[in-house]
Amino acid sequence: MIEAELKARVHAPHQVLAALDDRAEGRTEVYRDTYYDTASGDLESQDQELRVRTVHGPDGTRTVLTHKGARVDEESGSKPEHETRVEDAGAVHAMLRGLGYLPTVAFEKHCRNYSFEACGRQMLATLVRVPELEGTFLELETLVEEKDLPAALHDLRDVFSELGIGPEDLTREQYTAAVRTTRTR
Template sequence: MTYKEPAVDEASGSKPEHETKVADLTVIDTVLRALGAVEYVRLTKHCANYRFTASGRNMLATMVTVPELDGTFIELETLAEPDDLASALADVRAVLTVLGIDERDLTSEQYTDAVINARS
């Protein structure tokens, strides 16, 4: 389960994340509903993760496909302290450039919103 804080960089959509494992989906569904959460959208997201080092940083590249959306997406992440954010984002963008991905290819649209739009 991932909780994403508000974006710290509007251009990239970069957000601090807090993750934990969920052992039983039924239990977490019960907890969320008891807290007043309502299911917004349900979708399938297939991921393949790749770890590597670039510019002295540990990076995680996740190749993502969502059956309802055209194309393959890449999520590229690295850990950074708030005072190192600009440098970390520059390093992430450098890796994207090496992969042939430029600013026109980037999106901050969430998968949930893209799936809802595709369904309507």
């Protein structure tokens, strides 16, 4: 499956939050993400990602291991995604290190998630603040077959528009790169 995803900078977070609250019940969660790669950066050079995410929320803590393949759409940055829940985060971190992967960057995302249906699709909207970065972001995603990606991206843009977010607010900026840049200043 492809994670059709668009991300935007949010200039009026309280308005977007209110609009999302009108659509669905939100849940507040903190993500602790650790990205891995080989010492020579093989995954990054192939536009792939390997991530361990531990999510702390009102219903407890869960950890997922995610691999994202290379982009299938340059404009949006949408990628194939494979994800599985893991029982023991420490064991997964140890396994990845044992296989030769090294943590390349780790950071927190403070999120408010909304699951809802729009345009006939299940969507997830995530209002994001990364403490190390300025501003608020909105990620909007849905899982689709690759052949349905253009239509799904159109639908995501429609929902952004309904939330008052225009095409000029869309960004392909990656949190990993932005956090690394902030830390090297």
